Amino acid sequence: MGKSTTDPSLSAAFGNYDRIYPLQTGAVRAKGIDLRIQTLSPTEIFRRMCSGFEFDVAEMSMGAHAYLAGTGDNPFVGMPAFLSRAFRHGMVYANVASGIQRPEDLNGKRIAIREWGMTAVVWIVGILAEEHGFDLRSVEWVAELAPRVPIEMPERTRIRYMQPKEDLSTLLESGAVDAALIHQVPACFENGSPRVRRVFPDYVAAERDYYARTGIHPIMHCVVMRRDVHKRYPRALANIYEALCQARRQAMMSLRDAGAYSAMIPFLPAIMDETVRRFGDDYWSYGMEHNRRDLERLVTYAHQQGLTPRLLAIEELFHESVQQG
Known part of the structure; x- marks a missing residue:
């Protein structure tokens, strides 16, 4: 019509x-x-x-x-x-020198994100907390951007924002941060850097298992x-x-x-x-x-x-x- x-x-x-x-x-x-x-x-x-x-x-x-x-x-x-x-287990990356071998090792680390409150981060932080004992207040967060809406961070949460010349991929590869939660594959990983790994190496299997157990997409x-x-x-x-x-x-x-x-x-x-x-x-x-x-x-x-x-x-x-x- x-x-x-x-x-x-x-x-x-x-x-x-x-x-x-x-x-x-x-x-x-x-x-x-x-x-x-x-x-x-x-x-x-x-x-x-x-x-x-x-x-x-x-x-x-x-x-x-x-x-x-x-x-x-x-x-x-x-x-x-x-x-x-989207399933988001594939967006958890770690610097190999950080000592992070499994999701439970993320506590107490310095973790980079693009933006607090973006939905991909909401999901993976929630899943890590619910299934792997992740404590978001134990982490020093390093964000590329301020939230697009005026979110108040949870009490006792530490966050700093990257300087104009800093970028998430470089911080992750250099070890300036221990890990990153990023839905776009960071350049260092895409380029094959030996210094960076996925925390869920077989993330597809992890995502399939998550869906089979929870029914959540x-x-x-x-x-x-x-x-x-x-x-x-x-x-x-x-x-x-x-x-x-x-x-x-x-x-x-x-x-x-x-x-x-x-x-x-x-x-x-x-x-x-x-x-x-x-x-x-x-x-x-x-x-x-x-x-x-x-x-x-x-x-x-x-x-x-x-x-x-x-x-x-x-x-x-x-x-x-x-x-x-």
Whole structure:
């Protein structure tokens, strides 16, 4: 169905994802809305949304969204469309001279991160604490960036920020920090430095074991609409959410097409078969209730790490009109 000249025009910003592509091409449209989509890096989207509310609809960090929900004055209304999900055991690195052989050895060390409160860090710190006795207060944290939202660090937590000429990879390789929690592979490791190792050497096995035991597929990003936009166009939220769900379904169908692969992965059909065996047909699920266990774990970690002043109910993250979808 084509757009009407009377449809409200809303700006939107998302990462470059297969689950957004049908919206970009017009194969899927949000009913009654002219959605003008920009494709940007998630980091840029979060910065521009958190500092300037630049888009009507946008991908959003779950860490930042939880923080804003906890303030009681959230400028955004959430949708349980989870554009990014990722296991994070692979993001734990150590300098080989640090004495860190296993996750339990991280306590009392100097650990570099990109930013306190970013969702990837929330998840891995929470998992390390819950499963390996990690004490975030025992650590001297070294962060590349200040948080994008004004988070208060947990009491008795020590953190310093890198100087302009410092970078995480160099600090890790030189031993200036003992370890790093970083979702992007640090340059020193990517370049084969013998001074740096993963703390979970077979991180894929660790992640599979984690999922088999917990049933949790960590959620990184959701989608939000500015609250003032929602007040002007109250029906738009549910219509956009439905369009996001349709786009996701189309992307999942494309991945299962063994005739002409939709992704440049040589053994794609076999990988998809394994994914469905492990996760089920709805292996990248949207919806609040479908993801209650994952979301409850996330808000627990967010509270433990100072992002929220109290433990949130997951219903506080998403508008009631899209909670059941």
